[in-house]
Structure formats: C-alpha cells, structure tokens
Amino acid sequence: MNNRPSLYTSLSPALLHLYDVRESIVVIIDVLRATSTIATVLYNGASSVIPVDSVPRCIELGGQLSAITAGERDGKVAPGLSYGNSPFEYPRSFVENKTVVLTTTNGTKLLHMALNNGAPTVITGSFPNLTAVCDFLVDQKKPVILGCAAWKDRFNLEDTLFAGAVINRIKEHFDINCDSSQMAESLYLEAKDDLYEFMKTKNASHYHRLTGYGLEKDIRYCLQPDGANVLPLYVEGRLVVKSAL
Amino acid sequence: MNNRPSLYTSLSPALLHLYDVRESIVVIIDVLRATSTIATVLYNGASSVIPVDSVPRCIELGGQLSAITAGERDGKVAPGLSYGNSPFEYPRSFVENKTVVLTTTNGTKLLHMALNNGAPTVITGSFPNLTAVCDFLVDQKKPVILGCAAWKDRFNLEDTLFAGAVINRIKEHFDINCDSSQMAESLYLEAKDDLYEFMKTKNASHYHRLTGYGLEKDIRYCLQPDGANVLPLYVEGRLVVKSAL
Numbered sequence: 001m002n003n004r005p006s007l008y009t010s011l012s013p014a015l016l017h018l019y020d021v022r023e024s025i026v027v028i029i030d031v032l033r034a035t036s037t038i039a040t041v042l043y044n045g046a047s048s049v050i051p052v053d054s055v056p057r058c059i060e061l062g063g064q065l066s067a068i069t070a071g072e073r074d075g076k077v078a079p080g081l082s083y084g085n086s087p088f089e090y091p092r093s094f095v096e097n098k099t100v101v102l103t104t105t106n107g108t109k110l111l112h113m114a115l116n117n118g119a120p121t122v123i124t125g126s127f128p129n130l131t132a133v134c135d136f137l138v139d140q141k142k143p144v145i146l147g148c149a150a151w152k153d154r155f156n157l158e159d160t161l162f163a164g165a166v167i168n169r170i171k172e173h174f175d176i177n178c179d180s181s182q183m184a185e186s187l188y189l190e191a192k193d194d195l196y197e198f199m200k201t202k203n204a205s206h207y208h209r210l211t212g213y214g215l216e217k218d219i220r221y222c223l224q225p226d227g228a229n230v231l232p233l234y235v236e237g238r239l240v241v242k243s244a245l
Numbered sequence: 246m247n248n249r250p251s252l253y254t255s256l257s258p259a260l261l262h263l264y265d266v267r268e269s270i271v272v273i274i275d276v277l278r279a280t281s282t283i284a285t286v287l288y289n290g291a292s293s294v295i296p297v298d299s300v301p302r303c304i305e306l307g308g309q310l311s312a313i314t315a316g317e318r319d320g321k322v323a324p325g326l327s328y329g330n331s332p333f334e335y336p337r338s339f340v341e342n343k344t345v346v347l348t349t350t351n352g353t354k355l356l357h358m359a360l361n362n363g364a365p366t367v368i369t370g371s372f373p374n375l376t377a378v379c380d381f382l383v384d385q386k387k388p389v390i391l392g393c394a395a396w397k398d399r400f401n402l403e404d405t406l407f408a409g410a411v412i413n414r415i416k417e418h419f420d421i422n423c424d425s426s427q428m429a430e431s432l433y434l435e436a437k438d439d440l441y442e443f444m445k446t447k448n449a450s451h452y453h454r455l456t457g458y459g460l461e462k463d464i465r466y467c468l469q470p471d472g473a474n475v476l477p478l479y480v481e482g483r484l485v486v487k488s489a490l
Binding site: 011012014151152154155156157160178179182183186187202 | 256257259260263396397398399400401402405423424425427428431432435447
C-alpha cells in the first residue's frame with residue numbers, strides 16, 4: 001500500500017509550481033476543447049499534432065511543414081489560420097496522415113510549463129480518451145500530476161470533472177493525499193450521471209461562452225467518454241499516438 | 246438582477262491576483278484554525294487581534310503593547326510565544342479587554358496580499374462567525390471576493406467548504422459568474438449534513454495533520470456555525486469587532 005505512487009491534481013497553471021513534475025507523468029487537461037480535439041485528430045489518423053503558443057508561430061510552422069494550421073481566438077478561427085478548435089472539423093477523410101499545427105491558449109501554456117519544469121512524460125487527456133489515459137497511468141506505475149489548463153488561470157469545472165473521472169477510476173492504484181483530488185472526485189460523482197446537464201445547471205463560464213457561439217454539439221462530444229480513445233504522448237515537439245511509437 | 250454586485254472565490258493566495266480586489270470586500274478564510282480563533286478571541290471580548298506574519302514580529306509587538314502573543318509552527322506553540330492557535334485557549338476570563346498578537350502563515354499572508362493589492366475592506370470568516378459574515382456581505386451591497394487561505398498555496402477542502410456555505414446562503418444577492426464559487430457551493434451541499442464526517446472521509450490533509458496532534462475538538466468547533474458570531478474587520482493594522490467601531 002505504501003509503495004503506490006502519488007497522484008496530485010493541479011487546478012490551474014498558476015498552481016503547477018506547487019508540484020514536483022520532475023519524476024511525474026503530467027496529464028494536460030483542456031476539455032473545452034483543446035485536448036478533446038487533439039485526441040480526435042490523432043484518433044482520426046493524423047500523424048501528429050504540434051501544439052504552439054501563438055498564431056504567428058502556427059502560421060510559420062504550418063508553412064514550413066505544409067501542415068494544417070488550426071486555432072481560435074475568442075471563439076473564431078484566428079486570422080491567418082485555416083481551421084478552428086472544434087473536433088468536428090477533423091474527420092478521418094481530412095486529417096489522415098497529416099500534421100496539424102494547433103495553437104491554443106490555456107492548454108499549450110500548461111504543456112510548455114510542464115516541459116520547462118522538467119516533466120519527463122507529458123500526455124493529454126479529455127473525456128474522449130478517458131480510458132486510454134487511465135490505462136496508461138495504471139500501467140506506468142509512476143507519480144501522476146493531473147494538470148487542469150483552466151481558463152486564464154481561473155479554475156474551471158470541466159477540467160476538474162475530467163480529473164475527477166480519472167481519479168474515480170484509478171484511485172486504488174495511487175496514494176492520494178491531495179485535497180484538490182478529493183474535491184475533483186466529489187464533483188465528478190455529483191455530476192457523472194449527466195455531465196452536460198451539470199455544466200449547464202452550474203452556469204459554467206465556459207459553457208456560456210461556448211454556447212454563445214452555438215457549440216452545444218462540441219460540448220456534448222467533449223464530455224462523452226471514449227469517442228476518440230487514443231493516448232497522445234508528447235515526443236520531441238509533437239503529440240503522437242502512443243501505440244504508434 | 247443586473248445590478249447585483251459580483252462574487253468570486255479565490256481558491257488559493259496564488260490565485261488572488263486574478264481578481265480585482267480594489268472595489269471589493271475580501272473575506273479571509275482560514276478555517277483550521279486562524280480565522281476560527283480570531284472570531285473566538287474577539288467574541289470573548291478581546292479589544293483587538295493584530296495579525297503578523299512572523300514570530301519575531303509577534304514577539305516584538307507583543308512586548309511593545311504588553312499583548313498576548315500567539316502562534317504555532319508545525320502544530321506547536323512557536324518558541325518565544327505564549328499561546329497557540331486553538332480557539333479553546335482564549336476564554337473570556339483570559340482575553341477580555343486584551344490585545345492578542347497572532348502570527349499565522351496562510352491566513353496572515355493572504356490578508357496582507359489583499360491589503361497590498363488595494364482591498365478597501367477586509368474581514369475574516371469561518372464557520373464560528375458564518376452568519377455575521379453573510380449578514381455583513383448582504384448589507385454592504387458591494388463586490389465580494391471570498392479568499393481561501395489554503396495550505397501553502399494548495400487548495401484545501403475546509404476553506405472551500407466555508408466559501409460554499411457563504412455562497413449557499415447569500416447567492417441570490419450577487420451575480421456569480423465563477424466556476425470556483427459553483428464548485429464550492431456544490432461541495433458544501435454534499436458535505437453540509439456532517440462537515441466533520443465529510444472532512445474525515447475525504448482524507449483531508451489538514452484533518453490528518455491536525456488530528457495527528459490530537460485536535461479533533463478544535464476541528465469540530467471550527468466547522469460548527471455561529472459559535473462566535475462576530476464580524477472581525479481590519480482597521481489600521483488590527484482586527485476589531487465591527488459593531489464595536
């Protein structure tokens with residue numbers, strides 16, 4: 001029992017420094033919609049997703065690699081890019097064997113923070129790849145930090161709900177001495193019978209922001225388990241499917 | 246409806262900068278045990294509580310003012326101080342008309358951050374003065390930031406539960422567009438029938454740290470509403486009872 005690895009939940013990038021990522025697997029969680037879309041793009045056969053932190057870098061790299069450029073700002077495709085953040089923009093017929101350069105704000109920021117802090121293993125997670133994430137974490141037997149991308153450093157419900165879903169599934173394999181994780185699981189247990197309804201009822205800021213752009217379909221997909229059940233692993237600047245290594 | 250003031254919950258001092266405190270009432274929340282003890286000391290007739298951030302400063306000021314010096318480090322009365330953080334150390338027969346200089350880590354740090362960031366009104370809250378806090382916030386009709394002191398910047402359950410209790414009571418008077426607040430209320434609603442049992446079950450790090458020192462009685466008191474129902478207001482370096490101004 002005492003040999004189980006630790007598991008912590010970081011509720012915001014502004015709290016990541018409180019956790020020692022140097023021996024840990026860090027799970028980047030940006031449910032609406034970056035890490036849901038990353039899982040989907042890879043599930044549909046893209047060779048890799050390259051996360052970058054700015055629109056100019058996205059344009060530059062997209063040109064160099066003849067890659068698909070994707071990213072939104074304020075809910076619209078960013079000027080100079082070709083596609084947005086919706087998972088439904090990336091069917092197999094479009095992305096198979098292609099590279100996607102994706103710029104997001106919260107998720108990419110957290111991913112680079114984890115790398116800069118020395119995380120040896122970084123993966124991305126959201127409900128569409130819940131089982132793949134859980135299986136990987138149990139299999140690896142290493143310390144885990146569930147990193148919520150949040151919204152401009154502010155706590156959000158959906159990333160916390162995903163952390164809670166992971167904890168609920170795999171907690172017996174870990175030593176969890178972390179109030180954030182306890183809270184996340186409690187929240188998930190309260191919400192799990194209808195995550196979409198929970199988000200709507202709780203007046204989640206993200207929910208209202210996104211539904212303002214008519215994106216209910218995206219939200220329902222992003223909260224649904226295992227619709228794109230692959231494991232995106234960060235290797236040399238790219239997210240690739242673990243099994244494809 | 247649109248004229249209601251805003252209410253936000255800051256889950257950690259490391260997140261306080263995300264909120265504009267300059268027009269707000271900031272509620273400092275450090276349930277185990279600083280703000281529970283502050284309410285108790287004032288309820289029992291102390292003239293004021295002076296929160297300071299270090300043991301040397303506590304000793305210095307205690308000597309200058311012939312005040313009671315109080316504070317713990319690692320669960321024990323700090324060397325050089327006379328009393329600890331337990332509310333039960335401060336009965337009326339001991340503290341009436343006296344000044345208490347109290348050093349705590351998390352609560353005092355957050356209080357000074359709020360002041361340095363320009364908060365015009367700072368009060369302290371915990372379950373023992375839940376109703377006094379709620380009544381004041383409703384009466385003032387100003388924006389509110391519920392500031393959880395947390396534990397070395399890490400989220401904790403007990404401060405969040407108190408934020409949730411406040412929100413649950415006064416939410417109809419405020420415009421709440423804040424996922425932290427929604428989560429806090431959800432957590433409180435799940436826990437409210439037996440807060441002590443909830444804390445114990447959830448394996449709260451604070452609970453285990455404190456009960457390790459045999460402080461179950463303190464915890465039960467700190468989670469019980471309205472045992473010391475006064476409003477500590479910060480005025481010129483001191484926390485004093487609002488009605489006594």
